[in-house]
Amino acid sequence: MVNMSLSDFELEVMQIFWQLKEASAPEIHKIIEKKRAVKYSTVKTIIDRLEKKAAVARSRSEGRIIFYLPVMEKQNVRTPLIKEFINRVFLGKSRPLVAHIIEQEQLSIKDIEYLESVLREKKKELK
Amino acid sequence: MVNMSLSDFELEVMQIFWQLKEASAPEIHKIIEKKRAVKYSTVKTIIDRLEKKAAVARSRSEGRIIFYLPVMEKQNVRTPLIKEFINRVFLGKSRPLVAHIIEQEQLSIKDIEYLESVLREKKKELK
């Protein structure tokens, strides 16, 4: 069961778990419902699938309500996704992706200065 | 039919079209086959779907062989994909994605210096 990938919706739910640490299906449902119409059972199905994939695990109950904790870690999910994305969209070359983001996406002066420092660090490391 | 998104495989084929400009199904098949086993008819199906989506168009024939040209442009496909990816995986925040790539992906000194210059340009623009 290693290397299980997450669907879009599953990832969306994991993002919420990573933020809240612990959450129940009703909570997750209420949060997602603010953005778009979705039935409780739909959300619960996704959480069930996450549980089957061992991405989350039951931690405790309050009455009938089951609480879950994220098991898969953000970094462990994101890293392969980034690699895949770069392969898929940029033929494995990260430089043009980074350049594109810097040029096209909204970055504040603070963001830029931060990224400059990250680059400086990296350069030091390479030399 | 605007805003048609491409599947993984469709995107893979488009990448080849963007490189070759003009290509036939047999050519594309031969290229992909070098990487993994896939039947001709599979590749042809993908090209047919790309044609239906107006991502490629027939340009000419040589005997029975149909040649196609890419119609969708690389930038027009990539830009929304990047946006989606940042939303999906980084909750819309591009800075941590860029930082991650700089730290984790392989970049040469030349890449880094190039990206530094891109950042410098961007900073100028913002001030």
Place this chain on the structure above:
DNA sequence: CTAGCATCTCTACACCCGTAGACTTACTGT
């Protein structure tokens, strides 16, 4: 204690996508 509601569980379904076989058709070399 009971009615009603919230939550859980289980099942289902349609769509997309990767995959490819079967069949047709038109070149090409002898």
Place this chain on the structure above:
DNA sequence: ACAGTAAGTCTACGGGTGTAGAGATGCTAG
């Protein structure tokens, strides 16, 4: 001219995914 083959067309199918209903079940307020 014809056989063989390469290319094209058409159809199909299973798995993953988003979606949700139906039914069971256990809290909770009155």
